[in-house]
Amino acid sequence: MKFRDYYAILGIERDATQDQIKQAYRRLARKFHPDVSKEPDAENRFKEVGEAYEVLKDPEKRAAYDRIGGGWQAGQEFTPPPGWDTGFEFSGGGFTDAGGFSDFFEALFGRMEAGRGPGPGRGFRAKGEDHHARIMVDLEDSFHGRARTVTLSMPEVGADGRVHTRQRTLNVRIPKGVCEGQRIRLEGQGGSGWGGAPKGDLYLEIRFRPHRLYRPDGRDVFVELPIAPWEAALGGVLTVPTLGGKVDLTVAAGAQSGQKLRLRGRGLPGKPPGDQYVVLKVVVPKATTPEARALYEKMAQQFPVNPRAALDV
Numbered sequence: 294m295k296f297r298d299y300y301a302i303l304g305i306e307r308d309a310t311q312d313q314i315k316q317a318y319r320r321l322a323r324k325f326h327p328d329v330s331k332e333p334d335a336e337n338r339f340k341e342v343g344e345a346y347e348v349l350k351d352p353e354k355r356a357a358y359d360r361i362g363g364g365w366q367a368g369q370e371f372t373p374p375p376g377w378d379t380g381f382e383f384s385g386g387g388f389t390d391a392g393g394f395s396d397f398f399e400a401l402f403g404r405m406e407a408g409r410g411p412g413p414g415r416g417f418r419a420k421g422e423d424h425h426a427r428i429m430v431d432l433e434d435s436f437h438g439r440a441r442t443v444t445l446s447m448p449e450v451g452a453d454g455r456v457h458t459r460q461r462t463l464n465v466r467i468p469k470g471v472c473e474g475q476r477i478r479l480e481g482q483g484g485s486g487w488g489g490a491p492k493g494d495l496y497l498e499i500r501f502r503p504h505r506l507y508r509p510d511g512r513d514v515f516v517e518l519p520i521a522p523w524e525a526a527l528g529g530v531l532t533v534p535t536l537g538g539k540v541d542l543t544v545a546a547g548a549q550s551g552q553k554l555r556l557r558g559r560g561l562p563g564k565p566p567g568d569q570y571v572v573l574k575v576v577v578p579k580a581t582t583p584e585a586r587a588l589y590e591k592m593a594q595q596f597p598v599n600p601r602a603a604l605d606v
Contacts, residue, residue, distance in 0.1 A: 296371035297397045299345035299358065307359070310454030311350065318346040344394045352456045353383050354402055356448035359456075361401075373400050379500060382426045382445040382461075384484055418488030425476075425496040430467055432504050432514075435561055436536040438469030443497070465497065470562035472511055473501050506534060512567025514560040519576045520544065535559045535569055542571060550575035 300307050303317040325332055325339040332338065348354045361377050378401075394402075426445050434441060443465045446458040465477065476496045483493025501509055508515045518533060528546035532539050535556065542554060552573045560567025580586040 294371050294396050294400060296362075296365040296367060296369045297341075297344070297395065298362070298365075298367035299348050300362075301367055302341050302345040303349065307363075308455060309349075311352070311450055311456070312454055314346065314349045318342060318350070322346075344398055347394070348398070348402065352448040352450050353381070355456050356446070356458055357381050358401065371397065375503075376427075376429055376500060377401075379427045379429045380444065380446055382424050382447040382495070384422055384424050418490045419486065420490045421484035421486040421493035423493040423496060424483040425498065427498045427500050428465075429500050429502050432501050432507055432509060432561075433536065434467040435469070435471045435499075435501070438467060438562075440464060440466050463495075467499075470512065470566070471499050472561065473499055473509060475499050507536070509561070512561040512563050514567060514569045515572060516569065517572045517574050518542075519574050520548070522575055522577060525549065525573065525575050533571055536561075544573070548573055548575075 300309070303314065303321065305313055305317045309317070321342045322339065324330060325335045325342060327336040327339055330339070348358050357378055360381075361374060365371060424447075428443050428445075430441060433439075441464075442462060444460055444462045446460050448456055448458050451457045463479065463482065465479070468477065471477070476498050479495040479497065481492045482495035486492055506516050514536065516534065518531070520531065524531065524544065525548040526546065528544050528548065530541050530543050533542045533556070537559065540556065540559070542556065544554070550573055554571045554573070556569040556571065558566045559569035578585070580589050
């Protein structure tokens with residue numbers, strides 16, 4: 294996927310005002326409109342201009358795009374950085390499917406729903422629109438259930454016509470056993486209501502920070518356990534880390550690398566709780582001395598096995 298420089302497409306500077314963005318779009322839309330344009334490849338250019346305007350006219354999309362766009366050049370191979378949009382507070386009900394734009398747009402904004410916009414006028418009464426954001430928490434926060442301080446950035450257009458971000462800090466209780474992708478609802482923390490109606494709600498979508506040991510899958514948790522060849526061959530009782538503390542795990546003789554052992558109920562809390570899966574990884578010591586090499590040669594004689602027999606090679 295190629296990075297798209299929306300500012301270059303519209304021919305404007307990155308600090309352009311919202312009015313300048315609108316003016317640039319109108320000029321280029323007239324120039325490349327396929328019904329009237331004589332320019333080569335006018336239809337594709339018209340689509341590019343429309344996509345760029347779709348992002349830059351929206352203060353929320355523009356602020357999110359600006360977070361990642363500064364270090365990239367148009368046409369570079371691009372993959373959205375993990376968690377690139379965490380901490381942004383967006384208006385609207387959440388995420389939905391978009392369509393008609395490039396893969397680049399879809400990767401960044403394809404599930405973002407636009408806000409509701411201003412109310413219809415005097416006398417109108419309606420609850421405020423809901424807001425949403427993704428937040429990063431630790432896996433341990435879900436396991437124990439903890440209070441966390443979350444800082445969100447809300448993009449808005451300032452008096453100078455440019456996009457700025459306003460920050461606010463919230464104290465959030467991470468529910469025990471919450472899974473990645475689930476949402477926490479904060480009542481009354483969304484947009485203001487109209488005509489005296491109550492405020493909307495704020496929905497926080499949970500994302501887990503990468504963990505040095507564990508990989509969550511729903512409520513289940515996976516951990517890779519390195520073992521020595523003799524531990525795999527002879528079996529034994531090994532100490533294994535879990536989110537709730539260390540436990541003993543019996544490994545049967547003849548264990549193989551990649552084998553999964555289950556610790557029931559040792560995943561994230563819930564009804565029922567998740568399990569922890571221990572994935573064995575046989576670590577072979579290097580023969581760094583003549584004695585070690587001689588030992589390996591003796592093993593080769595004692596265990597005349599072809600591990601590639603199933604491949605018929």
